Amino acid sequence: MSLDDHAEELASSLGVDKTEVKGKLENLEQYGVPIDEAKETVRRNYSDSESTGGGEIATKSVADVSTADSRVDTTATVLSVGKRSIQYNGDQQVIFEGEVADQSGKISYTSWEDFDLQPGETVHLGNADVREWEGHPELNLGDSTSVERVEDDLDIEYEVGGDARLATLEPGDRGVNVEVQVLDVEEKQINGRDGETEILSGVLGDETGRLPFTDWEPRSELSAGTSVRIEDVFIREFRGVPSVNVSEFSTVEALETPVEVADSGTQYQIGDAIETGGMFDLEVTGNVVAVRDGSGLIERCPDCGRVIQSGQCRSHGAVDGEDDLRVKAILDDGTGTVTAILDEEITAEVYGGDLDDAREHAREEMDREVVADSIRDSIVGREFRVRGTLTVDDYGANLEATEFTTHSEDAKTRASRLLTEVEA
Template sequence: MDKKFAPHIEELTKALGNISRSTIEAELELLLKYRVPIGEAKRSILKKFQNDSLVTKKVKDLAIGDKGVVLEVRILDIKEKDVNLRGDSATIFSGVLADETGLCSFTSWKTISLNPGDAVRIRNATVRAWHNRAEVNIGVRSEVELLEDTYLPDISELSVTPVKKLDEVGYSDMFVSSVAAVIELYHRDVNVKGKDLTIIEGVMADETSRLPFVSWSLLDGVDIGTILRFEDASVSMYRGVPSIHLNESTSVHIVGAEERLPFTFASVNVPPKPLPIGDVLQNEGMFDVSVEGNVVSVRPGSGVITRCPECNRVIMKDTCRSHGVVEGVQDMRIKLILDDGTGSLLVMLNRELSEIVYGKTLQESESIMGKAMSANVVYDDMKHILTGHYLGVRGNTSKIEYGVTFVAKSVWAPSGNLGERVSVLLERLEGVE
């Protein structure tokens, strides 16, 4: 097809997010063949495919990058704001919307006349990342319809902070209440807007999961082993992992020993049990989890590397994309693919863990490279030594554009025998054809 139509195809592909580019191109080519003007052809394609491209979702199921989304929600908060877009002033509308599954921020780039409490159907919205969260974008091609009769709960009910287990906390939670035990705790001095503060950071856990937390005020009487009941804590997201923030508006109480709970400090202060890799791949991000599997591949980029001393990025020929020519710092890492039969996962090992599993230090590896006069000799040696080995890793996961990445904090060789591993795998695969 003539390249001059490429911008029109690109525009239609963006507007019809769930319709393939090849389908749009074929449809446009057919219409142009019959001498339909390009403007009319584009309107015809939009009209034909728009309904097919739309997907109805609940708030909790929204994912960054979604297009053509249909939502039935209630407006909890809305504000009008004047902004500067490419030198031109514009008015946008932003706020918070919700359904029975959760809350989400939104921005409308078109004029909408809505008030808190209004129930609406939003069609053809997109979802973008904003402050590490999913945010609904209402564009010029989106439609907003007021709903008279709706199943949606009242605004007073939707505004109540939900009580959740830690494994239920996610993108659709801006505030949460829960009960959890403090299993890690330390103090850190920070400077916020010129003011020196001491904050508390750590990890809390219940019987379902564990999450990092931050307290912006000192917690009297709280230490490792304390069980807390907190209400109206804010939730921040980083690489798909929620973090609990206890601030001035959060109510925090120490749970007494007389109260019966489904967990104790001792029961949750244990290493996490290995999860099937297939389950890990279904999550946007997970905190402090472990997996086990066979090393099926050691990826390029493993071995001795050079980092920028300013931003820690991997650099080539002592040149950083952000800081120009720098005196690089030598480092070591291993990028390996771990597979347990339910899925495969990219695992990143830092220098310390790489030296453990490879069996050679950074200095020894540099010596090998010098003697061989080859930058790839260490990478090739890593592939020879590690491929086929069975490893366990513990750390955090995050989902990026190219899939899920596991950043390991510890690594080990599991002691279980092959028969046990086969039995576990057969149990996982039972009923799968």
């Protein structure tokens, strides 16, 4: 069923104008809301309107706005203003987005009109639509919304302007400013909405942590080793972790004073790390309790890079595999377990030999499994500190390691720490 059909069906059941319903569905669809959920949201909005006397709009504090609301009036201070271009109904649409706050809390907004909002000003928003975004209410400002400047300042506890540290960023943040050091950057070619597109991809760092970034309008200022202030970025989730997105409307300014970057990742117990749902550049410490199958000297498909079995790739069938080294080590610290995945370089360090050495070892023993067995003997039962990027999905928790080192804690200190954890 097409969107037009869904709109007609819903409008007919509600007894309202189809064009208006279709517009609301398109708005929700643009943000990736499933059609059934979008229809229920629109249905609820119309029902709310009928129950409040045919369109009477409630005046609410920010904290009282809920996903059950259709439209609200509220007075708030503008915390941040971002600008972004999106694809909407086949055309490019510039939207404005950020957060507003009052004494009770803060809420994100998306504005489809240019109301010339400025951080720090207090505004009364009249007839603001409310929609659900990632389980939370969000204000939608459109052509039916009125924006009135208010002279009185509100007593809010939030910082105005959008400045943030990397460790505080979450998917969905918009209109954010960061001061960072570019740690790594490379040019990439992708198939974008306008065909073949060149982007920059890499890693940013500050004193609180590191995050991946994408620059959709490649800028020469974003070169490795430079410290910059980037204004008006938005945060998306990429492979389970927040990712900084630099858009065509973002500005990049070089900083005279270098930004300090944390030497280590954020330290977590494994159980707590898994609860976050994913994190970039963290550290955990635990015992390797097993090395999983598919470790050691493996073969990958030359087309997609997947590990193959008996010369068969799940996507490309029979292929001539390419040798590689990998370890999938199960790490346990008593609070949870995670699979630490070591790439060829780290695996070679653990194994004590490179890919050629592993091939020779396998030929001598006429068994490729001897490489994995050798690795098991060297790491199982020992404690390691692992740094990397954590992803959590239905198949479990995986930590793509960038560092894998023997934990240097002495036996006495370790025993005291374990006893403290047990007593707690």
